[in-house]
Amino acid sequence: MADEDETVHYSGTEGGWGSMRGIVETALRERPTPGALDTLRRQNKVKGFMCVSCxxxxxxxxxxFEFCENGAKATLWELTTRRCTPDFFARHTVSELKGWKDYDLEQTGRLTHPLRYDPTTDKYVPCSWxxxxxxxxxxxxxxDPGAAVFYASGRASLETSYLYALFARLYGHNNLPDSSNMCHETTSVALxxxxxxxxxxxxxxxxxxxxxxxxxxxNPGTNSPRLLHPLQEAxxxxxxxxTFNPIREKGLELFKNPQSPVEMLTPQATQISTLYLQVKAGGDIAAITGMIKYVLAAEEAKWAAEKQHVLDVDFIAQHTIGFDEIKAHADATSWADIExxxxxxxxxxxxAAQIYVESKASICMYGMGLTQQVHGFHNLATLTNLWLLKGNVGREGAGISPVRGHSNVQGQRTVGISEKPELVPLDKLAEQxxxxxxxxxxxxxxxxxxxxxxxxVKAFIGLGGNFIRAIPEREAMEQAWTKLRLTVQIATKLNRSHLxxxxxxYLLPxxxxxxTDDQASGEQAVTMEDSLSCIHGSLGKNTPASRHLKSEVAIVAGMAKATLAPNPRVTWDEWVADYATIRDAIAETYPEMFHDFNERVFTPGGFYKGNAARERIWKTESGKAQFTVPNGLRxxxxxxxxGLFRLITLRSNDQxxxxxxxxxxxxxxxxxxxxVVLMNPEDIAAxxxxxxxxxxxVTxxxxxxxxxxxxxTVTPFLLPRGCIAGYxxxxxxxxxxxxxxxxxxxxxAKGVPVRVVGALAP
Incomplete structure (x- = not known):
């Protein structure tokens, strides 16, 4: 491994004055509305505004202040005073805007009017709702309804998501891809x-x-900085x-709490990771298998010497199947192969394994470094094997905790955004x-x-997000996209997918x-689910960016009413008038999780929807937790x-x-x-x-x-040999x-086979 002095790096800490500076710089760029400070004060609090970030x-x-640097940036970005009006589109063709960078498109500001694309002028023109x-x-x-796709980003509320999924099924399809498919679907399948x-x-x-x-x-430092508070306290x-991560991320090394005057005014900071191991991209199965191998050896040694167990043998016997197979696999795997x-x-x-052996209650946390791999399922199954060995599922202080991205990406799946019909109570919806x-x-x-x-596919409706920019195979996808008959994008700001x-x-703001979401019955609250399965209410208080905007609920209802035959049980107007009636419908569809929904919307800390595995009720095919033998070590x-590298795609601290x-x-x-392309200095030289x-x-x-x-631009960075990274x-x-x-x-996207080509002189 190269020395840090040879590489580009940050010598400071996560948090501290750097985070404060990042928030201020964003505020200066966005010039937010006067209500921004009050919104930040209310952010992530009871009867407040739930962050649109992680x-x-x-x-x-x-x-x-219950917000982090990126949460504040997301709020300031939404509350910008910049406006993207019909006059802007009158001055610029869509072809011209395709040459703009992502940042510049979004800096045009909030969309203000519904727009229709006019192919004869290559411009967006205003239209009525x-x-x-x-x-x-x-x-x-x-x-044919089966030729339509209804995509959902992870930002839409539970109320909007429920109606959107209902619209799709009333129309006649289950084509409901969402942002979870791009990031954490491996979690949903494997767990x-x-x-x-x-x-x-x-x-x-x-x-x-x-x-x-x-x-x-x-990487909590960039992706979910509020997580650093409970980590620091722990x-x-x-x-x-x-920590196992190919990249040494500052948030898992040193944290200076911006809310602590002592830390802000002194050199004091908290070292987060006791041990930081830069595993090779795609090498997690091997590393975890090594830990399993060590834990099993520690069990044998402790039983032989003291007649005491390292493993939770009662849990394994009562709650699991497949232990003998995973033990045989670990025994047969050599340390040479693992290394x-x-x-x-x-x-x-x-x-690392000894720390696990000594721990009475362990939590594992993971992100897309595990899920976005060809054998991501086996990453998570192998990690679960390790946690089952000591009964670290279903008891206090222990468990498996994926860190989700978008603010309601988990919740929209809970209320029906799924392409898998077996995950949705279709019989109940039919009756209802x-x-x-x-x-x-x-x-x-x-x-x-x-x-x-x-x-x-003939039609695509996008409920938020930037689908074409986020997906693989972008160049081919953009060429094919123009052959669609209908595209609809629901958004707050301009992005490349709209071009x-x-x-x-149609581009619908x-x-x-x-x-503030004012409807016939007054101001409306919406809800979302966090990555810990708790449901929170959110209440907006700022003046809308334009009087021409509609809520996501109203937009979904408007499209549905124009598409579907009337159904006396499907009360779109009533739902738009009062979102509490949508929550009543959700509670009827999902009574176990959402009973008394309206009474619990503003429960401090959110209300927990429940989790059978936490109660050690295993809703698997066998009725028990399953040890799983991986299909290999990579x-x-x-x-x-x-000359072949493993490419890791990254988010920056400013996105x-x-x-x-x-x-x-x-x-x-x-x-x-x-x-940039980040490379180990030894790989650069080689x-x-x-x-x-x-x-x-080149792929x-x-x-x-x-x-x-x-x-x-080739940039020296502290990475394992053979791994490179870019944005x-x-x-x-x-x-x-x-x-x-x-x-x-x-x-x-966390292990793409690429080669470096076309080097030009610096």
């Missing part, structure tokens, strides 16, 4: 199979009782944190609304992309969550060869998903650009390159399709649409 839990007793709904309804009625729950098992209180936390492939009471595939020394893996729901499996994100490429249009295209889908707030990746020491050279990356996936991104979404064109987790179809 899905981390909201405590019942919040801090004075009635015109838009009527045209959308006419187009949808003219095609469902091995423990019977598609989501994590922890609640916020568990972090007060654990004595070790293990991180795999997740460390201060003696909890040990072990080679993980890129870690045996002594380091054993040190008097129709026969479609029973065929719908399209997930990958299937939708493939069928757009093949021409089978790639079908023959009939919606209220932001921070804005989770990438290719063999190594000279959230495809939203780019600025060009400062402060926590990695990269400023002013996103066009490839005959030098710091500052401009190169391209070497073996399918004879040329995929290349140019103009990337998402700029490097998405390098990811083949077929290169995904074998079980969940999640794109494998």
């Amino acid at each position: 899905a981390w839990g909201k405590p019942a007793k919040p801090h004075a 009635d015109e838009a709904f009527a045209a959308i309804g006419a187009e949808l009625k003219a095609i 469902k199979k091995v423990i019977g729950s598609p989501v994590g098992t922890c609640v916020l209180e568990d972090f007060e009782h654990c004595d070790s936390i293990f991180f795999f492939g997740q 460390v201060k009471r003696g909890c040990r944190i072990v 080679r595939e993980s890129g870690l020394a045996r002594t380091d893996i054993e040190e 609304f008097g129709f026969e729901p479609p029973r065929e499996e719908g399209m997930n994100t990958v299937a939708a992309c493939q069928k757009i490429l093949s021409g089978e 790639i249009n079908g023959q009939v295209a 919606c209220l932001g969550r921070s804005e 989770s990438v889908g290719f063999a190594d060869s000279p 959230f998903n495809t939203t780019i707030y600025g060009y400062s990746d402060r926590l990695r020491g990269i400023e002013g650009t996103r066009d 490839a005959g390159l030098v710091n500052g050279q401009v190169v391209g990356l 070497d996936a073996g399918d004879a399709v040329h995929r290349q991104v140019d103009g990337l 998402y979404p700029e490097l998405n064109p390098l990811v083949p649409v077929w290169y995904h987790d074998e079980e969940s179809k999640t794109p494998a």
Whole structure:
């Protein structure tokens, strides 16, 4: 491993004055409305505004400022005073705007009017809401419902998501891909199979009782900084944190709490990770298998010497199946193979495993470093194996805790946004609304992309997000997209997906969550689910960016009314007038989770929807938690060869998903650009390159399709040999649409086979 002094890096801490500066810089760029400060004061608090950024839990007793740097940036971004009006579109053709960068598109400000794309002038022109709904309804009625795709980003509320899914099924399809398909679908598939729950098992209180936390492939410093508060508190009471990540992320190294005057005014900071191991991208199965091997050996040694167990043998006997098979696999796996595939020394893996052995209650946390791999399912199944060995599922202070991204990405799945009919109570919906729901499996994100490429999809509706920018195979997808008959995008700001249009295209501006949502019955609250399965109410208080905006609920209802035949049980107007009636409908569909929904909307800390695995009720095929033998030791889908690198796509400190707030990746020491390729200095030298050279990356996936991104500056960075990194979404064109987790179809963007080409002199 190279020395840090040879690389670009950040010498400060996560949090501290750097975070304050990042918030101020965003505020100066966005020039937010006067209500922004009050919104930040209310953010993530009871009867306040729930952050539109990450899905981390909201405590019942919040801090004075219950927001982080990226949460503040998201709020300021939404509350900008910049406006993207019809006059802007009168001055710019869509073809011209396609040449703009993501950041510049969003900096045009909040969309203010419903718009129709005019292909004769290549411009967006204003239209009325009635015109838009009527045209959308006419187009949808003219095609086979199975040829339409209703995509949802993870930001829409539970109320909107429920109606959107109902609209799709009343119309006649289950084609409901969402942002979870791109990031954490592997969680839903793997955990469902091995423990019977598609989501994590922890609640916020568990972090007060654990004595070790293990991180795999997740970066809270950039993606969920509020998580650093419970991590800091855990460390201060003696909890040990072990991190496995190819990149040394500052948030898992040092944290200076911006709400602590002592830390802000002194050099004091908290070391987060006790042990930080830079596992090779795709090497997590090997590393975890090494830990399992050590834990099993420790069990044998302790029983022989003391007649005491390291394993929770009663839990294994009563609650699991497959233990003998996983033990045989670990015994048969050599340390030489584990070291080679993980890129870690045996002594380091054993040190991590010893911390696990000594811990009475352990939490594992992970992100897309595990889920976005070809064998991501086996990443999670193998990690679950390790947790089952000591009974660390279903008891206080222990569990499996995936860290979700978008603020309601988990919740929208809970209320019906799913392409899998077996996950939705279709019989209940049939009884409740008097129709026969479609029973065929719908399209997930990958299937939708493939069928757009093949021409089978005719219509696409996007409920938020930046679908075309976020998906793999972008260049081919953009070419195919123009052959769609209908495209509809519901959004708050302009992004690239709005510039790639079908023959009939509408851009529909919606209220932001921070804005007052006035309907016939008064101000409306909406709800969302955090990554710890708690439901929270949110109440916007800011003046809407334009009087022409509609709420997401009203937009979905407007499209549905224009498309569907009247049904006396489907009361779109009543639902729009009073969102409490939508919550009543949700409670009727899902009574176990959402009983007394309206009475519990503003429960401090949210109300817990429940989790069977947390109660050690295993809703698996066997009725028990399942040990699973992995199909190998690597989770990438290719063999190594000279000059072939494992590409990891990253988010910067100045972005959230495809939203780019600025060009400062402060926590990695990269400023002013996103066009970089991060490489180990030894790899730079071995490839005959030098710091500052401009190169391209080309995919070497073996399918004879040329995929290349140019103009990337070689930047020395502390990475394992053979691994390189660059920013998402700029490097998405390098990811083949077929290169995904074998079980969940999640794109494998954390281990893409690429080569460096076209080096230019620095």
